[in-house]
């Protein structure tokens with residue numbers, strides 16, 4: 001598979017460090033509030049990508065951190081007069097409930113920051129020992145001027161690092177504007193953990209490298225997140241881990257999703273232009289949200305418009321209707337062999353291959369979607385002409401089931417499977433033999449027998465079709 005790597009700025013062939021094994025990390029949520037559908041865009045996109053990698057035969061270890069200690073958590077907990085820990089637990093539960101409703105099951109391990117304090121302290125100690133960090137009155141800071149490759153992911157320089165970005169640590173005695181906090185000394189009423197430098201809590205960037213070092217070691221395959229995290233967060237991760245290990249690159253492929261926007265603006269808590277996942281799902285199904293996300297390339301922004309949601313809904317309905325029609329064909333007996341009908345197998349196979357090729361090419365889901373609907377349209381034509389065979393219907397259904405393991409926007413449970421009993425099949429065959437021998441009386445008798453058992457035989461130019469009455 002080919003994938004765009006933010007580090008090189010190029011589309012590259014995916015070639016994991018461990019051949020068939022992929023270690024993949026995506027920055028998880030800061031659990032201080034409900035997640036919005038901007039978050040869902042990123043998490044669903046990675047869920048689809050991981051499902052696809054697994055479908056392609058890779059053994060993927062998908063790791064996600066949970067930021068359960070942070071300034072925002074402390075502030076929100078104070079406002080609510082509850083403990084930061086209780087607030088974090090509450091919103092971690094909400095996050096897990098949301099991911100479950102959205103069908104995200106690809107994450108193998110969720111790792112809480114607060115359960116990796118030992119690993120975080122060890123990283124800070126090593127950075128201090130190697131001269132990449134220094135102590136000031138309010139915490140331990142990373143000295144970006146010491147890391148020569150600072151800026152290699154984002155293209156920022158040490159001097160220009162602070163331009164136009166939020167989420168850069170304030171610090172009274174920072175040596176460089178871009179220096180970031182590794183360990184914050186806690187104030188009286190704040191959560192804290194003992195450390196060699198006094199009571200404190202981890203900075204935001206260090207939790208990720210401490211967690212990935214524990215599970216993956218100093219180098220791994222894929223790191224993901226939305227593009228707002230390229231700087232300063234992911235740049236900081238590289239600076240920390242490569243300074244500690246002396247190994248480069250920390251991550252072979254950096255994969256970043258585009259934003260979910262509203263009127264061109266990023267959906268975010270701070271702008272107040274957000275719709276929570278829960279609110280969105282009051283009006284729409286999870287399948288509609290997944291189809292909406294599938295319809296755009298993961299790197300492109302998606303603007304949330306009512307018309308796009310309606311389109312996703314219509315697409316889902318079209319596919320569900322097709323599943324229903326295909327299941328009906330699957331149980332409708334045609335005694336003519338499928339190759340006699342011809343014409344469908346080969347164009348469908350070519351389209352199926354094209355579908356997978358589009359995904360191989362930097363996971364191009366909008367192009368794959370166009371191919372999917374080419375398939376849908378050609379099947380519909382066949383259905384209208386009543387010359388889709390049982391085998392062809394099965395082939396299309398199998399294909400839809402296969403892609404649904406990756407994208408999860410279809411519901412096969414909604415449509416009942418109807419099985420034709422062997423006895424009815426036998427009676428139909430006997431009746432067909434009678435008709436061939438011009439034994440009309442015998443054929444009528446058998447039809448009556450089939451009728452009485454609750455089935456109906458229709459004679460068409462493609463042979464008899466059996467339907468449940």
Ligand code: AMP
Pocket residue numbers: 027028029030037038039041042224225226227228229257258259260261266267268
């Ligand atoms: P946060 O909890 O704000 O750190 O965000 C969690 C994840 O969601 C990160 O990967 C963010 O980059 C991503 N994210 C936040 N807002 C959006 C958005 N509007 N569109 C896409 N991804 C987003």
